[in-house]
Amino acid sequence: ARDQMVGPWQVPVSDLAVTAAGYDGYHGEAMAMGERTSLAVLAAPASRRMAIAEALTNIAAAGIGDLSRVRLSANWMAACGYPGEDAALYDTVKAVSELCVALNVTIPVGKDSLSMQTVWQQHGATRTMVAPLSLIVSAFAPVEDVRRTLTPQLQLDQGETSLLLIDLGAGHNRLGGSCVAQVFSGIGERAPDIDSAAELSGFFAAIQELNAAERLLAYHDRSDGGLFVSLCEMAFASRCGIDARLDDVGEDAFTALFSEEAGAVIQVREADVPLVQRVFASHGLLNVPVIGAPLEDDRMLFTSHGQIVLDNTRTEYQRTWSETSLHMQRLRDNPVCAQQEFETKSDASDPGLHVKLTFDRSEDAAAPYIAKGLRPRVAVLREQGVNGQTEMAAAFDRAGFAAVDVHMTDIMEGRVSLADYAGIVACGGFSYGDVLGAGQGWAKSILFNPRARDEFGRFFDRSDSFGLGVCNGCQMMAALGDLIPGTVGWPRFVRNTSEQFEGRLSLVEIQPSTSVFFAGMEGTVLPIAVAHGEGRAEFTRADGAQQLLASGRVTLRFVDNHERHTERYPANPNGSPLGIAGISNTDGRYTLLMPHPERVFRSVQMSWHPKDWDENSPWLRLFNNARVWVG
DSSP, X not given: OXXXXXXXXXXXXXXXXXXXXXXXXXXXXXXXXXXXXXXXXXXXXXXXXXXXXXXXXXXXXXXXXXXXXXXXXXXXXXXXXXXXXXXXXXXXXXXXXXXXXXXXXXXXXXXXXXXOEEXXXXXXXXXXXXXXXXXXXXXXXXXXXXXXOOOSOXXXXXXXXXXXXXXXXXXXXXXXXXXXXXXXXXXXXXXXXXXXXXXXXXXXXXXXXXXXXXXXXXXEEOTTTHXXXXXXXXXXXXXXXXEEEOTXXXXXXXXXXXOOOSEEXXXXXXXXXXXXXXXHHHTTOOOOOEEEEEESSSEEEEEETTEEEEEEEHHHHHHHHHHHHHHHHHHXXXXXXXXXXXXXXXXXXXXXXXXBOSSOTTOOTTHHHHHTTOOOEEXXXXXXXXXXXXXXXXXXXXXXXXXXXXXXXXXXXXXXXXXXXXXXXXXOBOGGGGOTTHHHHHHHHHHTOHHHHHHHHHHHHOTTOEEEEETHHHHHHHTXXXXXXXXXXXXXXXXXXXXXXXXXXXXXXXXXXXXXXXXXXXXXXXXXXXXXXXXXXXXXXXXXXXXXXXXXXXXXXXXXXXXXXXXXXXXXXSOOGGGEEEEEOTTSSEEEESSBGGGSSBGGGSSSOOTTOOSBOTTHHHHHHHHHHHO
16 A cells, blocks of 8 residues: 555655555555664664664654554664674663663564674684674554555645654754765764654654644655755655755754754645644644745755755756666666666656546446346466465455455366356466466466366357456466467567566556457556566567557557657566557457556555545456456
């Protein structure tokens, strides 16, 4: 329900992750992390208090309620036995224990690695390398409504709004261990710290109260990078500018912008500012100043006491912010794809993810069939390592089918006959440990097993049967093309051009095709989840992709945010020719998709969607169409 990608431009700046507990309802769980290892070189106990604070200020973006509902996992790393490290570990554990008692937060689980040093001989001398004392804190909590999760995306459709800073560093603006200190080849002198557990607890309570009252529009933790980075990341997620005024943050603008004290930036409606400040005051936080406002243009302006401190564009700052990733990707991945992604991020005209529907989302053509109470059976095929069967079953169930878990061994050993099913679906996941060509291995387990081959062959030959293959299942069913009528010219699916697993929301356009799954959806443009390492369609003939498109057997094509069919990364995450993302056979009964419609059949499953969407996303129409076709 909440992944790392935020907003229409899918910027990876989320403070936390949120999962729904099931496929109906909105209860769920929130997870976040905190880590301030760089501070341990200066003050080990402070670094661990800050790690806990970061975990809590991150997870505060979810609708949790009381702080006592949060549980922490503590992962310790230390070079025990090295001079001074045992004492530092003792002092740090004591500091963490005291802070958690004061916060009424428990640490029921954790682990440790206490040999974080290595010794070797070099040029006749003994060399030792010691890792700094580290604590990685993971925070977990139940949430009543996963939809009440705040993100760094600034809301520009709420009239006049203001940005407020909640500073848990009491105005000290200590630069020790900060990113900016390291940029200047230093570590600093004073480490940020949590000087008041009561203020941290009050901060959490105030955020929860204001979130429940729907007074907060956007939220971002500031302890990882400082105020400057927090404001920039909020602007990146929103493709807007910011007018930041630092008069009330400290006398020195440099320390105000780059100190990594605990705290957060929030966006509220201008009319709500007095109320919001009163709520914080009631929880012991008396100084929550207004520090600026979003701008609808691209300008990033920072002033302090009437003087311009920084004045640039959001586009330029985002280019700088993305350059480190560019250089890493050039070394690790396909360098052409890395450059294409960097250029996309730098495109100021990019409209972002959006939706264009050619059908009425509120219409449920399957409703009359569901009302009859008849639930045709669909076999949700499962093989070793497949992990998409649960959400696939939930989507088919919601569309009026009876989804049945069918393991491949059930078919191979004769316990299940496909004659008893109206449809089959091969799901995505990591079959056979996701070794290269795993989907082909799955197909060969059918082709080389006489009983399974006969079962599938008879099923495919029926005129009243249908099938869906998604991701790993798409690769598998493509390899069964010789058994499926009307599949001449189908591609096989091979390693992504990017040379990496791709997990993201991608924009696709639904094509005019023979597929029963996409009836009435032609021309629609929608985001959809992708998660694959081998999704590139490879044809035996040079004109194979064009021939498949001309025959009306291409169901989906990747498009960029300007709605242009594309082979460029990352809009096309795997490099398939003509942007092909889905295919069908001649009569449309069998459809293969590389993206995952079952992962986004609920609106809440999407990391971005229009605000006016209700429970069902438009992707449920795909499953409803199958129910209508069965009749």
